[in-house]
Amino acid sequence: MMELLKHLWPNFTSLTLGTTEALSAWFWIVMATIAAGCIVFLLLDWFRFKVRMRALGSLLEGQNRENLALNRRETLQKALTLKSTGIGALWREFDDSLVSSSDHKQLFNTLDAEQFFNPRTLASGLTSSRLLASLPGFLVGLGVLATFVGLTIGLSKLKLDSHAGVEQLRSGIDVMIQGAAVAFMTSVWGVFFSLLLNFIEKLVERFALSQIHALQHRIDSLYQLIPAEQSLVHIADYSRESKEALQELHERIGDRLQENLAGMGDAMQQAMTDALNNIMAPAIQTLISTSSQQSTQMLEKLVGNFMSGITSAGREQGNLMQQAAADVNAAVGGMTARLNQLSHTLSDQQTRQLEGSQQQNRQFEEQLGRIASAAEQSQQQTESRFNELMTDLTSQLNSQLGSAQRRDEERQTMVERLLAEASASQSALLDRVTNSSREQLQALSEAGNQRHDNLEKMFSRLMTNLNAQLDSQMGAAEQREQERSLRHEHQQASSFAQHQQQVSALAEASAAQQHALEETVGKLLNNFGEQMAGQGQQSEQREQSRQQRFNEQLESMTMQQQELLKGIASAVQVTQQQSRQMAEQHQQLMGGLQQASDAAFASSRHMDNSANQLGLLSTNVRQAAELLGQRLESVTQRIESAGTQNAQLATQLNSQAEVLAKLQQALLDSAQRFEQAAGEARNGFGEMRSHQQEFLIGVRGEFTALGEALRKQVEGVEQQAEQWLRAYAGEVRQQVHERMDQWNKETLSFANTMHAAVQAISNVVDELEAH
Template sequence: MKDVFLNLLPDFSSLFQLHEDGLTALFILILFAICVYCCSYIFVKKRSSIHKINSLVQLFQKYKDQDVYLQKYEFEQDISAIRDLKTGELAKDYKDTLIFNSQDEKVYSSIDSEYYFNTETLASAITHNRLLSSIPSLLVAAGVLGTFVGLVTGLRGLDIHSDEIEVLKSGIGQLVAGISFAFMTSIWGVLLSLILNFVEKSVERSITTKIDNLNGLIQEIFPAITSEQNLQKIANNTEESKEALQELHEKLGSTMQEAVRGLSQGLEEAITVALNNVMKPAIDSLITTTQDHSTAALEGLIDRFTDGLHSAGKAQEMQLRAAGDTVNQAALQMGTELKSFLEVQQQQATQISEQEQARQEIVNQQLAQMREQYESFLQSTSESEKAQQEVTARLLSQHEALLTQLQNVTETMRINGQHLDNSSNQLGLLSNNLKQLVDSFNETLVHVAQNVEKASEKNNEVATLLDSQFDALAEISMSLKETCNVLGRSAELANDGFKNLEEHQTKFLDDLGNEFAGITDLLVGEVDRLKESVRESLIDYNEQVTNQIADRFKEWNTQTISFANNMSKIVATIGDLVDEIEVKSKYSGKF
């Protein structure tokens, strides 16, 4: 038996000799070195893995009989104290999966500890090393390779064609030595493979057992919580959250209703106070200023217009009376002179009876025409005076109507001010009434603009009437000029027969022409001045009223737009708050 084992040992003394025993010893030594290196590597990595596992076992064994929930900070400190970085990272990752339940003050594991602590994470160099796992097979393959090498070497040394016995013995001896090399390498390859495989599996089993014990300890300290339990707890918590959210929704709804009610009341009071303190004085001052300016401007305009009309009427009346007196005196004087002239002519009638009769007829016709023209002139003058008085009365009535319309406009503005005051008191309901207020305000602006346009139309009508009056006066002046021309022609016709009458008639016509020319120029000047004064006054009044109304309503429009924008922002904020409450209520209703 002993000899058998001795025969299996290679002859290491012939290691450096170039024959079959030396080659066998070298080959087996290489296989033995590989096996020793792998076993050493396995034991070194086993020691490292055992150190990692023991550090974790010491960590968790410390808290086996203690409450980890109450010693959370110390547990984290101990994890940080682990020297091996990879093991410490694994422990931290596993700690992050732990659930610290505050209800029962326990710590649960949401993920199995084997996911973090297994052979791959703690002993991957041994259990998951594919090269190390293939070494036993490589040793067997090396032994088989040595077998084939020995057989090939032994067969190559055998000379079967030789007839010499010594040669055959030598070949058979070489064949036996080759077979010995072949089977020796196979035996040691298989043997070393078995040893290495046994060592590897034993170490792997030992490490796996320790890791399983570690996981059992961890599961004992941190009981696992299943997904069904998590779902059940989630369902229970969801139901409780739903009830709590429902109660919170009800409380929040009532609280928000009270807050919105208080906010609405506060906003209404604040808006009312702000409008009463800011807008009402501004509107009152606007109305008062508009009334004062309109009344003052209109009174000044009416006073100036009335004074101008009265002065012009008095001047025209005095001038017409003076002209009438002059015409009457001239007519009386002319009648007296004609009577004396007729008496003289009657004395000379015998000599110039035919001529005198013809001339008398001509003179009578001319006198009749002159009387008719004079009567028509007096009638036209009286009619012109009446027409002027009617125009004056019409102007006064129109200006009274204009004053009435302006008073109506003022009253309308006062009513609008009252409406604005009422609207300012009702701005607490701004979300529904603000549009109506703006529409009413726009209608008021349109109404005021229409009134201003009507006033402008009335002013245009007055200007038209004044133009027509000016045209009538121009026609009167033209008729007077035509009358003067007719009288001049009549004087020229009577000049041949009446030399004395020519002097008086020339003087009368000159005086009458001068008087009527002066009257005409005076009337034209007065009418022009009156027209210009009325036009300037109306233009000034129209500009003042338009500018004042535009400025006041521009300021009111700016304040109203600013207030509307602020209230729109408030309404939008309240709407966003209500939408957020509805979203929260819907979200709570889903759970």
């Protein structure tokens, strides 16, 4: 299944190449973009439809037939304030068609809900869009267009004349096949996108219509429908009853009105006379007597209360002034005692801060000693680890070089044995080939020994990769040599021509093998040289970057230390300024308290004239004393917190200064060690580069000599290969011509069947659009 999908999936990597595959990919992108755009617009219309339906559902939520008339105005206002476009105006039109009952407790509908809430007003984009309905046919048309374009391109590139060569015929067939692939793949995708879009559009339309019908039934069930004929019948009945009632009503109203007016006049006259005689006379007399007595009594009580209140107020004010004076004296004494206590606490805190700073200095010195010992231990561990890694590296290199030498010797013995067996049954030419191969293997063994002597200090990673590649190449060479030897044993009874062909094939294969081996070894050596040079440059760059980072860290640490000192100095200045402000506030409070006491003594002398003012003054003095106590407590707390902060800042400053000094010394030591290590690494890489250059020069000279020897042997083989290729070209041309004739016949029949299939698909699409 996945293989079929791979054949149908376009190749997007060839969009910019201008081939038929790029054309198919572009057609697929256009059709996919159109289908995706249609689906997006369809989803947007569905979202707008759902918003309208939710808005209408919110208007009908909680409604029943009993409260429709009561909530009519609120429902209309809610509909007009909705954010959904068109719902407010639509509901207002529906509300205009509603009528209420005679008791205004029920609402009735004069028109069906379908007149207002239908697919045209709620889902016009889903049910009435002509563009959306025509897009599936448009996608099918694009697929058919791509079909004919692909077939046209494929047939136009096919050249069937008699002078066309094999390559031209092969390229024409490739283009024709690619064009056919474009044609039928784009047709398949066009029909698929058309069916997918049509299915989604019909499904969404069905869901929308079902929800609209449900809304119509819900509205019709809430608002009962009243036909116009029924309204006319009710109007006729009500008009007849009202006419009969009006004819009897005016006679009854006239009779009752005359009777009520006559009785009302007599009753009102009699009632007013009786009320005046019975009520007003005794009330006036009692009012005069009681008012005179009450006025005299009230005056006496007011005068007595006034005199007693004045005397009691004077006594209370005197007591309050005495109490206020005592409170003021006590507050002044308490304030002086607290100030003395505050000065003692500040001095004690300063002494404790000095002792704490000395103790922290001693602790910090001990910590620095432990850190220095730990650093020395870690340095010793790293040195021991480096020595272990170097020993492991040298042992691995020695083992790998020994295994490579053993494999070379084994290969050499195996090839010598095979060549000795084959030399007994072959001619002098085979002897020369075996001698040349033996010399080649000896040269390879000598090169391996020289490589063993020169590459003792190389990295294990590079040597493993190089040995793996050499093993694979030598294994392939051994397999080919074994196959050749077996062929020689089986074909000894054949003619000398067959021996000659085998010799030429062997020479050609050996030349190709030698050429490939020369290229691979040259590439490996070049890559190895480039890697070693790159590693040397990278090590130098890393050393420079480490030195640069170290300098930057030192500069940043010095800057941070300076900023920390500045911050501590500014904090100390701020604390001093706060202490000065608090002292000024103390002085101001003392002055205000002295003024309040003077005012209290002055006001006590004038107690008789300002009793009310003295009461207010006593309360103000009490409040001032309380406020003074609160402020003194807050001031003492702030001074204590400032002292603790100063102590902490001093300790932190001392500790950080010592840490920075030790850290700077440690960084200087590590920088010196890094410089020594970088110098040793640089010397090692220089020696490795010189050994590598010598090895490359020797290998290049050997391979150039081998290449010249093999080039002479290959020249004779090329002539015979040319004759074989000419014969092969004639046979291929004849076979291709026959197969192309058969291909043309099958292609014409296939095109006819596809044309019929496309017509059938177009008919099916037309029927779908008609339905």
